[in-house]
Amino acid sequence: MRRGLNLADTINIRAMAANVMAPLLRQHGSLNTHLPSALQHCPPQDRALLQQLCYGSMREFFRLQALAACLLKKPFRSEDMDLQALLLIGLWQLRSSRIPAHAALHETVEATLVLNKPWATKLFNAVLRRYQREHKTLEQQLANDPCFTWNHPQWFISKLSHNWPEHWQDILAANDEQAPLTLRTNTRRQSRQQALERLETAGIEATATPFSEVGLTLAQAMDVEAIPGFSEGDLSVQDEAAQLAATLLATEPEQRVLDACAAPGGKLCHLLEATPRLQDVVAVELEPARAQRITDNLQRLGLELECKVLTADASSSDWWDGQPFDRILIDAPCSGTGVIRRHPDIKWLRQGEDVNALAQVQLNILTNLWQMLSPGGRLVYATCSVFSQENERIIGRFLKQHADARHQPIDADWGEERPFGRQLFPQIGGHDGFYYAVLSKVTDG
Template identity: 30%
Template sequence: MNKQKKTVREAALDVLIAIDQHQSYSNLLLNQVIKKYQITGPDTGLLTEIVYGTIQRKMTLDYYLQPFIKKKLEQWVHILLRLSLYQMIYLDKVPDRAIIFEAVEIAKKRGHRGIVGLVNGILRSVQREGLRSLDAITDPVEKLSIETSHPLWLVRRWIDQYGFEKAKAMCEENLLAPVQTVRINETKTNREEVCSMLEVEGFSVEVSPIISESIRILKGNAANSDLYKKGYYSIQDESSMAVAYALEIAPNMAVLDACAAPGGKTGHIAELLKGTGKVTSLDLHPHKIKLIKENASRLGLNNIDALVMDSRHSGDSFQSESFDRILVDAPCSGLGVLRRKPDIKYSKTDEDIQSLREVQLRILDATASLLKKGGLLVYSTCTVDLEENFGTAAAFLELHEDFESHALTLPTALSHFIKEGSNTIQIFPQDFGGDGFFISCFRKK
């Protein structure tokens, strides 16, 4: 018996404490813990559900717990109560008595008798007395914040930018689990073949109505299939897949992907080049460049050159006007991917958005001179923030008179989200269940 073996709920508590203490990314930590404690089968799904659900609804859970907590608790005790309450409210298949029993057992292992009594008492009181109503919150903005567990500053910002209804729809969508989607590597296979092979493996799939080389995975984890290892597809969100289309790739082009990790868009561009041309992919971090290279090798793509480089200084390493196309998928607040990384919403601030805008503009500035005349520069982000998106795009045009707006070329299914002839699109999570994403296109005169 492995000494490190832990129950699903003990493992969930470990992950949630680490996220709280170190602002670690939930997705990375979860994978580490699954390996470390050898969690397998349905338990993996339960662990993921408890961790993501507890983070996703943290503010709502704290609102419900507040009347039952009479004194300041140790951090781990508060998190234990939170994850237990999450299960009591949102998981139908687990009876309350089992949840409370497990919470008490964890409290016995981690704390003294007083804490055991406290945990037992609070959870039994919740079970007996029920939860206070969210209708007690009279301010509609504050209510939306607590109800959907998005910080008040963020809800206010979205309402200012897009109006109450759009902000509400976005907050509600962010509580839903995203559907996993894959992009077929058409240099090796086609969508019909992959659908058939995945179904034989026991997956439940459907073709994407948005992207012609994409499949939605309704049951199963695409990373666990042999087809993934063979490089038949990449795991990528549909919104993110749209970016490569905007570049209007043609054979033999030289393309710069200035902020490339983890390499999804690099791979897509290389596939669209069909073995011709070259994609030069840059990232600051050696371990991320290693990922891009491993990915290229898995996909069987030989037209990718991945380099460790700060793209803000890329002008020092490449000759001016040496690329036909440039993609700046810039560092951003990530507010479009809150379903996948729910921890982001509690750690970001107004100030972060301001400093990110400066980084975005510096990268655009540095790469602009590397584009050939007549070439296209695509600026994209996985955020829904007006300032980071339209604000940065407008500021770039103002600073660069040698660039002009260029109408977006995107898959037909996305065309009704673009204003006619526009060079920008803002995709919201509620539009078709993809990530929130911004894409804009500029042409060098």
């Protein structure tokens, strides 16, 4: 019998991917928390493959899970979630990748040895070869399973179809597509047209975004460090929907501005780029590691002296100095259901009951920060969710509780007008799913 190997003996990218995904299958962490460390320990030439295996398998998760259940006589034990992850990775390669089948099968079977589970070698060889032979029959058997058909959990399908009976199928389809790479032009340094011409000179195809006046989308994703001007701060990665926040906030020089729940800082940096000479800008973020990301982004753009970053709770006021803000942006913590194509593990990690808890957090933050807005001030409430429970219904509840709050309709050609605010749905080749509402504080309460 061959002795079991481990990662100290050899590098197998499928085994590394399985170790990244195994905690997720136990509902621990996310790709964002587990993948970066694995990438650091991965040979540079294999990092793209590692990321592709993890994101591809999580993107097709519910279809792959259904196929795995058909192929296995009994499910893996909880201590063998690395094997469950490895099986999903193997199936994804055979079903959806351009990796030659013989290479995918060989490397996946070998990964069982690297994971120190040689007893699974014959099982994986048999199961994956059976999928090769019977894949059409297996998928026909699953045709009536909505989780397989739509590649989302049942609670999500039901809630989405209830919220958006005319749009839910398009939203689910968009969720399963890779998002484009969209950039924001730093207009302190160059115009969007200048940025487009600079990219064209470098042989990089890009187009102007239809709704954001500073956005541009690349025809092909690429390493951002290779984009002319990126390292100098001339461009930043930001989805078009997120770029709309700065315009809605409508900041003016000498105003005092608060960006709550500000990490990673994209909207914050945008509003600083768009409005020089603000009197005072405060960014609040609860988690220290995420607050550091804000600082890193500010430093990359040379904006660190124009903003104060506080590690604090936006639902509390113990950090507030008592001076009101003229503008407040609340990028509220949410289900992330509008950005699933960028974070495909959300489909598995998020549970239906999470939305109820998040809605309460969102209302608490909005209520707390309202006291900090000056009379005549403007507040923009934003989420990257497609569920009305986190969006227009929050605004409706809040308005009933605050006589000094006025809803300001958004006059725009993007998204769908709602009773309160506007809802954007994820678009294939276009922007993410997002929600915005604008409130003003009247002086006669």
